[in-house]
Amino acid sequence: MDKRPFVTKEKLEEIAREYPTPFHLYDEKGIRENAQKLEEAFSWNKGYREYFAVKATPNPFILNILKDYGCGADCSSMTELMMSDCLGFTGSDIMFSSNDTPAEEFQYADKIGGIINLDDITHIEFLKKAIGHIPETISCRYNPGGIFKISNDIMDNPGDSKYGMTTEQMFEAFRILKSNGAKNFGIHAFLASNTVTNEYYPLLAKVLFELAVELKKETGAHISFINLSGGIGIPYRPGEESNDIKAIGEGVRAVYEEILVPEGMGDVAIYTELGRFMLGPYGGLVTRAIHEKHTHKEYIGVDACAVNLMRPAMYGAYHHITVMGKEGDVCGHKYDVVGSLCENNDKFAIDRNLPEISVGDLLFIHDTGAHGFAMGYNYNGKLKSAELLLKEDGSVEMIRRAETPRDYFATFDFCDVLKDMKY
Secondary structure (H helix, E strand, O other): OOOOOOOOHHHHHHHHHHOOOOEEEEEHHHHHHHHHHHHHHOOOOOOOEEEEEHHHOOOHHHHHHHHOOOOEEEEOOHHHHHHHHHOOOOHHHEEEEOOOOOHHHHHHHHHOOOEEEEOOOOHHHHHHHHHOOOOOEEEEEEOOOOOEEEOOEEEEOHHHOOOOEOHHHHHHHHHHHHHOOOOEEEEEOOOOOOEOOOOHHHHHHHHHHHHHHHHHHHHOOOEEEEEOOOOEOOOOOOOOOOOOHHHHHHHHHHHHHHHOHHHOOOOOEEEEOOOHHHHHHHEEEEEEEEEEEEOOOEEEEEOOOOOOOOHHHHHOOOOOEEEOOOOOOOOOEEEEEEOOOOOOOOEEEEEEEEOOOOOOOEEEEOOOOOOOHHHOOOHHHOOOOEEEEEOOOOOEEEEEOOOOHHHHOOOOOOOHHHHOOOO
């Protein structure tokens, strides 16, 4: 699979004249087309719903686009719950999947009627104490432990994950919840991250469907939904094949009909909580080369840094880079593409073969639509960039302004020297 920006150099130069780089740019057309494909892939399940992982791209303009396709909101914190509530996601529109959860967040989730997904068996009593009851509809997060494999390939290591309950705890939790008035149960699991294979969801579904059948038999609980969570990834590198969401949906359907339907559980709703798959390819970080340095290596310094995209510094993650206007040029120069933080890991690329880059060139860093802006921070006093939406009609809308020094100093509102800043 080739990597091409969803926008031209000419358009980016036009945008940059109004909105200085760096900025994150999102592709409305691509987002809408992808949401429609997901909806169609699981349309065989009457109760299917995607709960978009708000943490991936917490922007109300993006959430409203996804809302047009019937998506709910998967929240993991108080502010995500508040944002979703403000946008009109109500009741079962919201899935609250958190861990190490403060009492006030359980209270708020219950107040707005969200579905609470418990991460640990000890949270049952904690929740009951926090809100005074056990909700009629509730979910539990499952962690089978061990290594999660597809064929001979290790996908992830759930046994080292802090999330979820053991098999034995799931059965005990359902019994306790049922005795406390719960009537509708959900099962949730996330066993592997960013998988680029059509086999992951069907294999995960098989694990959860078999568990659901046993839970129903042993506890008498009514399983109303099974949440496959996230984990469907995207191809970050050129040449990698993307997931076929239609094939994935059909794979889950086959397992559903094999395991659940014969047990009289053909009414169980399937939920997903996708973030990266929904938004990743439809966002890019646009930055400009502002320095070149020739020492022990060749460096290109850009006006973005790890504050704007943390994944390469944090995980060593690969993000493809297009030098705008030089897409057809030979990649005959080896560069480290770096930001200005006082940290040596502030690098978007290391020993990357690219076309010759000149000061002033625009660089498009691919696949930042999820876990891009969202993971930003303010180390070194750096300010977060703007977020822009390239609309279907070709116009551009600012959906989050760039931070200013005044934003950075805003929490010093008790400091007379800083509270009246003009910029």
